[in-house]
Amino acid sequence: MVRVLVVDDERGLARALLRGLTAEGFAVDVAHDGEAGLDLATDNDYDAIVLDVMLPRRNGYDVVTALRERDVWTPVLMLSAKDGEHDVADGLDVGADDYLTKPFSFVVLVARLRALLRRPAQARPAVLRVGEIVLDPSTRTVTRAGVEVEMTTRELALLEYLMRHADRVVGKVELRDHVWDSSGEDLNVVEVYVGYLRRKLGRDAVRTVRGAGYRVVG
Amino acid sequence: MVRVLVVDDERGLARALLRGLTAEGFAVDVAHDGEAGLDLATDNDYDAIVLDVMLPRRNGYDVVTALRERDVWTPVLMLSAKDGEHDVADGLDVGADDYLTKPFSFVVLVARLRALLRRPAQARPAVLRVGEIVLDPSTRTVTRAGVEVEMTTRELALLEYLMRHADRVVGKVELRDHVWDSSGEDLNVVEVYVGYLRRKLGRDAVRTVRGAGYRVVG
DNA sequence: GGCACCTCTCAGCGTGCTCTCAGCCACCCG
DNA sequence: CGGGTGGCTGAGAGCACGCTGAGAGGTGCC
Numbered sequence: 001m002v003r004v005l006v007v008d009d010e011r012g013l014a015r016a017l018l019r020g021l022t023a024e025g026f027a028v029d030v031a032h033d034g035e036a037g038l039d040l041a042t043d044n045d046y047d048a049i050v051l052d053v054m055l056p057r058r059n060g061y062d063v064v065t066a067l068r069e070r071d072v073w074t075p076v077l078m079l080s081a082k083d084g085e086h087d088v089a090d091g092l093d094v095g096a097d098d099y100l101t102k103p104f105s106f107v108v109l110v111a112r113l114r115a116l117l118r119r120p121a122q123a124r125p126a127v128l129r130v131g132e133i134v135l136d137p138s139t140r141t142v143t144r145a146g147v148e149v150e151m152t153t154r155e156l157a158l159l160e161y162l163m164r165h166a167d168r169v170v171g172k173v174e175l176r177d178h179v180w181d182s183s184g185e186d187l188n189v190v191e192v193y194v195g196y197l198r199r200k201l202g203r204d205a206v207r208t209v210r211g212a213g214y215r216v217v218g
Numbered sequence: 219m220v221r222v223l224v225v226d227d228e229r230g231l232a233r234a235l236l237r238g239l240t241a242e243g244f245a246v247d248v249a250h251d252g253e254a255g256l257d258l259a260t261d262n263d264y265d266a267i268v269l270d271v272m273l274p275r276r277n278g279y280d281v282v283t284a285l286r287e288r289d290v291w292t293p294v295l296m297l298s299a300k301d302g303e304h305d306v307a308d309g310l311d312v313g314a315d316d317y318l319t320k321p322f323s324f325v326v327l328v329a330r331l332r333a334l335l336r337r338p339a340q341a342r343p344a345v346l347r348v349g350e351i352v353l354d355p356s357t358r359t360v361t362r363a364g365v366e367v368e369m370t371t372r373e374l375a376l377l378e379y380l381m382r383h384a385d386r387v388v389g390k391v392e393l394r395d396h397v398w399d400s401s402g403e404d405l406n407v408v409e410v411y412v413g414y415l416r417r418k419l420g421r422d423a424v425r426t427v428r429g430a431g432y433r434v435v436g
Numbered sequence: 437g438g439c440a441c442c443t444c445t446c447a448g449c450g451t452g453c454t455c456t457c458a459g460c461c462a463c464c465c466g
Numbered sequence: 467c468g469g470g471t472g473g474c475t476g477a478g479a480g481c482a483c484g485c486t487g488a489g490a491g492g493t494g495c496c
Contacts, residue, residue, distance in 0.1 A: 001330070027330070153429040154453075188456075188473090191473060193454090194474090195474065210462095210472070211471095370441085404445080407444060411443090412485090413486065426483095428452070428483070438495100443490105445491100446488090449486085450485085450486105451483090451484090453482085455478105456477105457476105459474105460475085460476105461472105461474070462474090463470105464472100466469085
């Protein structure tokens with residue numbers, strides 16, 4: 001029996017999914033807000049989660065992030081009313097496995113769901129590795145050449161973002177937007193924190209690309 | 219022959235389950251209150267137990283707790299009329315193996331039951347061991363480097379949750395949600411109790427990860 | 437009733453984190 | 467070679483976070 005969790009606050013849609021997926025032979029649980037969904041998903045062993053982005057109490061991105069932090073690697077299919085490319089990227093960045101834009105056809109949803117279920121339990125080891133630096137988001141640990149390095153929250157967030165985009169140059173504005181919520185004027189914070197990272201990981205861990213941003217290399 | 223015990227005080231439902239499960243090829247016993255169910259489950263070797271939460275004389279949580287204390291590890295499928303998220307967490311925390319909310323479809327119940335039966339006799343609680351700290355949930359004892367350490371209920375619950383998620387950072391909100399029932403605002407209780415654990419187990423037994431939570435490591 | 441114990445609240449304190457600022461350095465231009 | 471822009475860093479202010487001691491309320495036992 002394949003167990004699926006549906007998290008959506010639109011009662012009509014949720015009920016339709018419940019009925020439809022049950023008819024398809026899935027065992028379906030439903031939650032109507034992010035918090036409830038997160039708890040259910042943490043405590044039960046679902047085979048897949050269908051997750052709306054816009055949710056009361058906790059949005060979809062949050063839920064996925066929290067799940068992955070709690071070491072839950074159930075594949076997630078995200079649903080969103082918006083169709084800006086950013087949403088897709090953000091969703092997948094955050095650890096969702098697939099993405100569907102509302103409105104969608106039920107047949108397509110089932111097909112995508114089956115595709116997710118077919119995949120060998122991938123996602124799993126979300127450790128980021130660049131050169132001799134390893135970052136494990138689930139344990140929040142960073143090691144350089146096998147030696148653990150303590151990181152503060154901000155430092156870790158910055159390093160994680162850089163490592164997730166290891167192959168390209170990341171602009172300071174982009175870093176400011178993603179690692180810091182504020183979108184202020186001053187980009188000096190970024191420089192300061194890059195400095196901290198270099199102090200802890202070695203001067204060459206993060207390379208400066210003048211006029212463009214930063215880059216981590218192996 | 220697979221033996222199943224059904225504990226439910228709603229006569230109609232109990233009879234329906236008896237008939238349905240028998241038709242599915244199970245050997246079914248029925249009890250109508252918690253005390254009777256507990257006795258039957260203790261004395262006989264069932265392959266699974268279907269257990270209502272709301273019961274006269276002893277509720278479902280109680281029964282599971284009592285069973286586990288008596289070293290009976292028969293898989294339990296809990297039934298509940300409520301669908302608050304907390305019930306699920308409580309049931310599973312207490313040692314149930316799966317959870318179903320009323321009303322449910324009979325087909326789903328059978329499927330879940332089969333899933334439970336398929337599982338290798340897990341549940342049995344290997345003692346938790348992290349570093350030199352050992353926690354035995356069945357005897358509720360904790361030792362550090364072989365020396366027994368007294369623990370109050372809350373302390374034990376907190377330590378157990380931390381140890382079950384050793385190596386990863388566990389957020390205070392998560393701890394509050396799982397170790398304490400309330401989902402209030404104030405997280406200070408968690409800090410206080412972490413302080414108690416440290417006093418008993420050593421300052422370094424639980425590590426603080428500022429801005430993220432706590433972590434126990436081996 | 438008195439005592440022991442557990443649980444939780446509260447307020448105060450220390451500290452580590454975050455961020456700003458100003459000055460300096462490095463690199464690229466003419 | 468000198469000026470200018472972009473980037474780096476040490477110092478330090480502010481503050482949020484986490485820790486702790488004191489104690490109140492509750493419960494169970496003698």
